[in-house]
Amino acid sequence: xxxxxxxxxxxxxxxxxxxxxxxxxxxxxxxxxxxxxxxxxxxxxxxxxxxxxxxxxxxxxxxxxxxxxxxxxxxxxxxxxxxxxxxxxxxxxxxxxxxxxxxxxxxxxxxxxxxxxxxxxxxxx
Numbered sequence: 782x783x784x785x786x787x788x789x790x791x792x793x794x795x796x797x798x799x800x801x802x803x804x805x806x807x808x809x810x811x812x813x814x815x816x817x818x819x820x821x822x823x824x825x826x827x828x829x830x831x832x833x834x835x836x837x838x839x840x841x842x843x844x845x846x847x848x849x850x851x852x853x854x855x856x857x858x859x860x861x862x863x864x865x866x867x868x869x870x871x872x873x874x875x876x877x878x879x880x881x882x883x884x885x886x887x888x889x890x891x892x893x894x895x896x897x898x899x900x901x902x903x904x905x906x
Contacts, residue, residue, distance in 0.1 A: 800887060801880035815843050816852060819863045830860035 815838050824831040833841045844861060847853035852868045853861050890897075 830862035
């Protein structure tokens, strides 16, 4: 049996649930990068928007992926700020999708284990 050893305990199956939860927790943590730098600089609304050069973002094109997702907004004078509610929704979506994918892979491995697992001693497939 996967995730559990053949002894019958079943506690090994807990790993099937812990892995998606731990992946979700990783997604909730804001990774270091340009969005994180804007948040740490306090650029969270148009009034507190900052210029990238002022917060150690050397090239503004680094913000383009976040601009396309509308997590980062640009003011008319070239300053940037983070839409915190939209950023939070995006991070939650990533966590849910990542957790579901990992759970589905674990469930598929569990279901297919008799077909792809190790051979019992003395048998031929």
